[in-house]
Amino acid sequence: MAIRAVTLADIAREAGTSRSTASRALNGRGYVSARARARLLAAADRMGYVPNASARTLKQKTSRVVGVVVTDLGNEFYARLAAGIEQTLREADHQMVLVADNSDSEQELRGIRTFIAMRAAGVIMTPANDASGALLARHDVRIVEVDRRLADVPCDAVVIDNQRGAQDATEHLLELGHRRIGILAADTDWTTDAGRVGGYRLAHDQGGVPVDERLIVRIGFHAPDAETKIDALLDDGSPTAIFAANNPLAEAAWNVLRRRGLALPRDVSLVAFDDVPWMTMVEPGITVIAQPTIEMGRRAARLLLARVDDGVGEPHVELLQPTLVVRGSTGPPRPSGR
Amino acid sequence: MAIRAVTLADIAREAGTSRSTASRALNGRGYVSARARARLLAAADRMGYVPNASARTLKQKTSRVVGVVVTDLGNEFYARLAAGIEQTLREADHQMVLVADNSDSEQELRGIRTFIAMRAAGVIMTPANDASGALLARHDVRIVEVDRRLADVPCDAVVIDNQRGAQDATEHLLELGHRRIGILAADTDWTTDAGRVGGYRLAHDQGGVPVDERLIVRIGFHAPDAETKIDALLDDGSPTAIFAANNPLAEAAWNVLRRRGLALPRDVSLVAFDDVPWMTMVEPGITVIAQPTIEMGRRAARLLLARVDDGVGEPHVELLQPTLVVRGSTGPPRPSGR
DNA sequence: CTGTTAGCGCTTTCAG
DNA sequence: CTGAAAGCGCTAACAG
Numbered sequence: 001m002a003i004r005a006v007t008l009a010d011i012a013r014e015a016g017t018s019r020s021t022a023s024r025a026l027n028g029r030g031y032v033s034a035r036a037r038a039r040l041l042a043a044a045d046r047m048g049y050v051p052n053a054s055a056r057t058l059k060q061k062t063s064r065v066v067g068v069v070v071t072d073l074g075n076e077f078y079a080r081l082a083a084g085i086e087q088t089l090r091e092a093d094h095q096m097v098l099v100a101d102n103s104d105s106e107q108e109l110r111g112i113r114t115f116i117a118m119r120a121a122g123v124i125m126t127p128a129n130d131a132s133g134a135l136l137a138r139h140d141v142r143i144v145e146v147d148r149r150l151a152d153v154p155c156d157a158v159v160i161d162n163q164r165g166a167q168d169a170t171e172h173l174l175e176l177g178h179r180r181i182g183i184l185a186a187d188t189d190w191t192t193d194a195g196r197v198g199g200y201r202l203a204h205d206q207g208g209v210p211v212d213e214r215l216i217v218r219i220g221f222h223a224p225d226a227e228t229k230i231d232a233l234l235d236d237g238s239p240t241a242i243f244a245a246n247n248p249l250a251e252a253a254w255n256v257l258r259r260r261g262l263a264l265p266r267d268v269s270l271v272a273f274d275d276v277p278w279m280t281m282v283e284p285g286i287t288v289i290a291q292p293t294i295e296m297g298r299r300a301a302r303l304l305l306a307r308v309d310d311g312v313g314e315p316h317v318e319l320l321q322p323t324l325v326v327r328g329s330t331g332p333p334r335p336s337g338r
Numbered sequence: 339m340a341i342r343a344v345t346l347a348d349i350a351r352e353a354g355t356s357r358s359t360a361s362r363a364l365n366g367r368g369y370v371s372a373r374a375r376a377r378l379l380a381a382a383d384r385m386g387y388v389p390n391a392s393a394r395t396l397k398q399k400t401s402r403v404v405g406v407v408v409t410d411l412g413n414e415f416y417a418r419l420a421a422g423i424e425q426t427l428r429e430a431d432h433q434m435v436l437v438a439d440n441s442d443s444e445q446e447l448r449g450i451r452t453f454i455a456m457r458a459a460g461v462i463m464t465p466a467n468d469a470s471g472a473l474l475a476r477h478d479v480r481i482v483e484v485d486r487r488l489a490d491v492p493c494d495a496v497v498i499d500n501q502r503g504a505q506d507a508t509e510h511l512l513e514l515g516h517r518r519i520g521i522l523a524a525d526t527d528w529t530t531d532a533g534r535v536g537g538y539r540l541a542h543d544q545g546g547v548p549v550d551e552r553l554i555v556r557i558g559f560h561a562p563d564a565e566t567k568i569d570a571l572l573d574d575g576s577p578t579a580i581f582a583a584n585n586p587l588a589e590a591a592w593n594v595l596r597r598r599g600l601a602l603p604r605d606v607s608l609v610a611f612d613d614v615p616w617m618t619m620v621e622p623g624i625t626v627i628a629q630p631t632i633e634m635g636r637r638a639a640r641l642l643l644a645r646v647d648d649g650v651g652e653p654h655v656e657l658l659q660p661t662l663v664v665r666g667s668t669g670p671p672r673p674s675g676r
Numbered sequence: 677c678t679g680t681t682a683g684c685g686c687t688t689t690c691a692g
Numbered sequence: 693c694t695g696a697a698a699g700c701g702c703t704a705a706c707a708g
Contacts, residue, residue, distance in 0.1 A: 005685095007684095007685055007686085008685065008686065008687095009685075009686095019685090019686080019687090020687080020688080023686065023687060023688085024687095027687085030688090051685085051686080052684085052685050052686070054684085054685080054686090055684070055685035055686040055687085056685080056686055056687075057686095058684090058685080058686075058687095059685085059686050059687045059688080060686085060687070060688095
């Protein structure tokens, strides 16, 4: 239909001005007489003018695109993070180009390169690779890390207090009388898992309860054998409670417990890190360490936007506090022991 | 750090060739001697060359960006759709810029304009506004509609057979003996809701069961009064079964039933359109019309990619079949009646 | 096989 | 307040 896209030159000609004046009028910067502006605006509207973002980006050496990389869009947690980011970016008239990396460094790096190629205004990521930060910094693109920290260059971040949350969860269990608490954590070197395992240990230390290392189970992301490992924990570790340090592991644990016919909390107590919908719907509801996921996304976006405006400066790190929500899945251990 | 981004000219100079030759070497199209190519590639690598996407887009009048607009990223269904799209796009070395429109025409149009500005290779959307299609067509950008159809211009689409699914759900209930089946559908003019309500009616017609219009309840997206309307249905319509035509409505219905202490399926049967994780975790599990959501996203992306390569031609519409999965939430109505 | 040339559409000094 | 001019980085004829 459209023989040729309408350009600034077209509307300038139509309104009888130069391209420069047209540019000023349509962007609202620089002096333009009211009359000229009105004619230009009318012409643009009439001709259905849509500015060419590439041309502008080429000239200005920066775009309104923000690159976002998350681990897995199919995981409710990351989906909500992305939802918060998108919302805030949209309100600020920026665009989100979203890449999932399945926690694979190579995928992440490819995404990052694309963002550099697009002259992204900035990048928000749940990092998987500490080299990405340096690459981005070298190309002068701003970074905000969210959920976890990894970059070996200073950058903004918004994270949850993982240690505090895990400590709360563990103390809650300890107070109920549990002495053999299994912990299920992802098999990564991420700050999230380190913090959560750390909080678990700390609570034990402070409570004077020794930690049996067999109770600490690391399970890879998307590992097919998650349930097997949980079964093994149950068989060999005799835990009276389980702390699942992320929502897929909580789901796996819950499924194993159900399959084995173990009643919550009578036979085993369960606490999860990260609250997702099913946890309030099952009976009993799951006790959780809730995190403000969408809000984390929003804040990450705001931090990035601020950084883009203000340029360099001290890194801002926002540490949000998680909340222990006690529901029915936790209770005292069986008096009998085992 | 980087004083100035390294450009094609830099690496051409470094390798002692012209920019054109460098361009050919790095893109692998056109003749380049093996020696020149090797030198160029080495130089690019050494200097950390990242091509400038805007410059390329400006020249070629098209990018590798695909615009995607979904209704609500916070809804599991749309998140999975996006996940499937992203995965396929990534494998084909394209980028997804993702916008949520909250089923608001104005938001959608803004997104669309952005995509046009970016010279997107194409757009995939769960449409909310029939004007978007025309606008995109005018600017010569390819469209794939997913989940529902709306555009007033011919375009590719991948949708589920809503009528078939709803008919299956309703027949299942009818066969169990239900005669008063409530249906909860979104308050839209979308093909999804029309198809689902249509299938519900059709099953009744074919079964020779009259439909009481009071049993058909339309509830706006994100309506705060969803539960109120469901309560009203229960109070005034005396349904023995409820068919929730999308997953948020299923969740709302389930919550209302639980609050009122109604047992599934003894007091009321429940069927949902769209299978999400909680539906297998609650007790009893929810009988659903399952749709291959991630696969729908993948197919939409493949369709778009094919369209971008092949240019114009007959619209391809993929109609996927949903599956009835019977779980515990459906059973015969109470013999007593009410 | 390679280099020259000519833009793509926009913004931004800089004179007027 | 406005226009002329230059150029962002890349690609695509085209002529050698």
